[in-house]
Amino acid sequence: MAAAGGTAVRAMGNDALIVKWNKFSKAYSAVMEQWSWPSYASLVSATGLPVLDGSGLASWKHLDAAKAPSSSGKRPPLVLDVGCGPGSHSLELARMHPGLRILATDLSEGMIELARSRAAGVDNIAFAVASADSEEVAARGLATVAAGSVLAGEHVSDPMSEALRVPGGEGALLADAAIANLVMQIVPDTLAAFQGVGASLRPGAPFAFAVWGDRSRSALFTALPGALRSLEIPGLEAMQAEVAEAAATTRSGFHLEADVPRVKRLLAEAGFGPVSTWTTELPMPGGPVLSAQDGAARLIDLIPANSELAARVHKEGGDEARAALTRALEGRVQALMDEDAVLGLHVRVYVAAKRG
Incomplete structure (x- = not known):
């Protein structure tokens, strides 16, 4: 990619992103809890997940009735939260809706350590360090890779251990919805990230994400x-x-807004469609x-x-x-x-x- 005048523009690589977000994890957490919650809540609502009002599980109309998870004894709904940062919003969703199972990922060890430190007493969520656009994730799915990391470690509750195991022990772990709040604009390889999420979802399952919009x-x-x-x-x-x-x-955090049709094409290439999009604003x-x-x-x-x-x-x-x-x-x-x-x-x- 090149900027005006032919200057080469590069995306910040994952190694540099890890250093950056490890450094800013605690400071970012304090800000994230305040101003990005409305965006996260809108993603939850857009996927058909429970509205964040304590009303309970939604109907999950996007799933086949015979396969739809529910609170009636079948497998609880599994939500993949991509780029969860310090876990503030993921934990809020888990606390408000204990019938959900949430697998939250971030490439920053500092962010995940902070998230885990806040998760005491919340047994329907698990956190994993995972890059959304690695070759392994694009091939196997982010949920499968992250679940393997969780199950191999010491940070998994009994409910999450059950939720993250693939029935029969073979194949990919498939989630019922995925959300990514204000993270896809910094992922180095957008298509690979979309593919990794797509490989983690059941047919018909929704993927909702928010990115930086208009720079001006x-x-x-x-x-x-x-x-x-x-x-x-x-x-x-x-x-x-x-x-x-x-x-x-350096590639701008606003780069995806510069070519919305391209984002839609990448989503289609990763196996998603149809695509709906709209804009909103988060006040300071x-x-x-x-x-x-x-x-x-x-x-x-x-x-x-x-x-x-x-x-x-x-x-x-x-x-x-x-x-x-x-x-x-x-x-x-x-x-x-x-x-x-x-x-x-x-x-x-x-x-x-x-x-x-």
Whole structure:
């Protein structure tokens, strides 16, 4: 892939992603619990899973009645949660609906360790370290690979041990639904990840996922870098050039929104269809933005990558540079407020069924 001007653009590899998310696991967890829950809940609803209101198991109309799992003695529904991070949302779903069985995966050991540390007393969920787009996953299915890891370890309850064993001991483990919240945009190989999920689902089972959407409507991750680019302060030139070079050569988290038809084609190639898609917005956590100063402060304080960037500006440019960055960011926030724009992240949701 190449950017404008012929610059080669590369996706961050899994090894680099592991280092990044291990480092940010605890800080990311605090933010994730606040602002990404509405997106996760919408995926749960879109798949036909139980609505998160304590009402109990849904009808699972997408499954053949003879095969449909239920709470009446048949195998409980198994949900594959791809890229679960620190497990906050997965655990909430498990606690609210004990009739489900949830297999949650992430490629970051740090994220999975944090998730397991929170899972005491919750016996209808298991966590596994697994890459969504590895060759093994694409061939065997993410659920099968992750279940093998869980069953070989020490972190499995009796209910999950039963749920993760393939009847007869042969073949693939097939889940009844899969969700992936705000993770598919960072997976290096999108098609391989779709194939790995597809190989993990029963015919007719739904796959719902959310990804970063329109960059121009996503101030949560774009406003601060934009403010940095606008500064003209001696001493920051090298840093600005480095940040610009990284942005020009590293695949953007918004890349899937640039070609929605391609995403649909990849889903079809992986065995999914038909595909439904729509967009929504996740507001910045912390309640209504009261002023440009309030919004700018939250953009810096609540997002680990923004906090790190602001700290680096202060280190390399001193108090003057840090103050200038804040003023520039406040100006951008005020402009968004004047336009009645959502100060947050624009999200695109996809839902597709595994073809039989």
